[in-house]
Amino acid sequence: MKTMEDVKDIQKQNVRDYVQQVYHRVEKRNEYEPEFLQAVKEVFDSLLPVLVKNPTYINKGILERIVEPERFVFFRVPWLDDKGNVRVNRGFRVQFNSALGPYKGGLRFHPSVNTSIIKFLGFEQIFKNALTGQPIGGGKGGSDFDPKGKSDDEIMRFCQSFMIELSKHIGPDIDVPAGDIGVGAREIGYMFGQYKRMRGAFEAGVLTGKGLDYGGSLGRTEATGYGTVYFVEEMLKDKGYEFEGSTVVVSGSGNVSIYAMEKAMEFGAKVVACSDSSGYIYDQNGINLDTIKQLKEVENKRIYEYKNEHPDAVFVEGCSGIWSIPCDIALPCATQNELDRESAELLISNGVKAVGEGANMPSTQDAIDLFIDNDVLFAPAKAANAGGVSVSALEMAQNSTRIMWTREDVDSKLHEIMKNIYQDSIQAAEEYGDPGNLVKGANIAGFIKVADAMVSQGVV
Structure with missing residues (x-):
């Protein structure tokens, strides 16, 4: 006769087998994307006790859905260098999960950028954004363009070409990109100017990391x-x-x-x-x-x-x-x-x-x-690392109200958000059996917020 402990052990093993099966399918579909697989495995390794306690997440296929982007855009970016030569780079935008709000995540311009890098960053962004407590989903984007060694005019022409395609997929209530490696205030400015020219409207909330004179937030750089x-x-x-x-x-x-x-x-x-x-x-x-x-x-x-x-x-x-x-x-x-x-x-x-x-x-x-x-x-x-996107979300809030907060206000809100993230992570680690383990705690706390929203919204 099976004891209660035997039943629990069988349940845990069944869940462990399920997680492994889902991960193997992810490996098979993304076998040439090591960074993405690394990020998925780290999250999956944390979730066994969550899935044991909440079988609804299994029944609703949350793992199967959360590892697949809602949309992945891959496009050509042609531009002219200062000598009049045609140059071509690749552009990417992954819109991974919008259960909590519009997609939010930076743009990275670096030669290393590829599908795996963008998907790993976008997948991480889902949970990072959830931890902030702000109403933002997870996304990421960029290009294998390298700003180093390029003139300002070359960077401007590239950014304008990049935005011609990206503009079709973003908006204040759809997807709000920001900066990342290789994308600072200069690049954001060029992209915002091109977006404004194409749309014929000043939609400050479409990008964050903007200059202070046109909708940026004090404290975002820091x-x-x-x-x-x-x-x-x-x-x-x-x-x-x-x-x-x-x-x-x-x-x-x-x-x-x-x-x-x-x-x-x-x-x-x-x-x-x-x-x-x-x-x-x-x-x-x-x-x-x-x-x-x-x-x-x-x-x-x-x-x-x-x-x-x-x-x-x-x-x-x-x-x-x-x-x-x-x-x-x-x-x-x-x-x-x-x-x-x-x-x-x-x-x-x-x-x-x-x-x-x-x-x-x-x-x-x-x-x-x-x-x-x-x-x-x-x-x-x-x-x-969630401070940057936290203040990006605060920039979005300021853009919506057309009110600019002081540096002290922004920093105070940032400090409080980071304290809350720590407390949520440490409490989740305690609740799910691994006290003090902030890796598992952060993964679990972020996952539960997104998973609950996905359950509530049905199979979409």
Whole structure:
């Protein structure tokens, strides 16, 4: 005679088999998309206790539906360079899930952009956006166009051509793109101007990350970096740690990295290293943020030129070595899969206490497992990285009311959102049997919000 425990074990095994079967189908359909598969597996690995407790999600086919984009647009982007030559790039937009609101997610212009990258980013965006508590669905887009080395006129012509096609698929209540790697205020401005010209209307809510003079939000530039530090701050406080007096290493030197460094310094931390694609700078005296901002935001120069102003600093070619620097807190803020198992081993051996992901999926699964197994506090990207899209949603709200909030108002709302994301994630981890595991907690908290909305809306 089967005991209650036997029945529960059989139920768990049946659910485990079901999840595995769905994932195998995803693998078969997307076998050449490793980043997308990595993102799906990480979420699926968290959901067993949720599906056991809520079999309705299985009956309604939520997993099968949530891994398939509602729409994927792939298009040609022809443009003229300064010599009059025709150049052609690829454009993408994935509209992954609109259960909670219009699709929302950035545009990335980088040579690495392909179907797998766009789908992984869009899939992550579903749950990240759900965690913010804002009424936004998940999407992502971009192109394999590289803005580096291009003139302003070339970038303008590319952005205008890109928007000619993209404009057919977006709108304030349909899909609201923003910036990402390679897409800043300049690129958003060119795309917004083209959209306005084509539509013959000033629809401020169609793009976020705009200039302050035409519908942008104060605090948007700083939002992702600040948000990462706000989230990590909550995680540290729960364990009796703080940024004050800590040594911090931050990868990257773009917006996310710069403003994560800025906020960590405001909280009393000493940031000793940052990087770009050429290598990293280590300054044992503490990184001079004014120099980094001048190099990256004003002069658009490489990080090694930091040494010209600070000769005691050390520049090392290659990026991965940055994780060999001893630190209390590591903030990977550059790109996906930049922090692997070997780097995690170095950080752990040097006594790292906490890792906060400022970039999208910057740690490999092997690295994440190692951090968790060694009791390193770990803040996953879909939670810690959510500050940028949170303030993008706040920009949408300001556009709807035609009222501009102060920087202090925006920052206060951002801080509160990041606190709520932490609390939702930690509570979900507790409720579903893995206390303190923020990876599972964030996946579960985000998934349940989207899944419940999908159930309510029927099979669509």
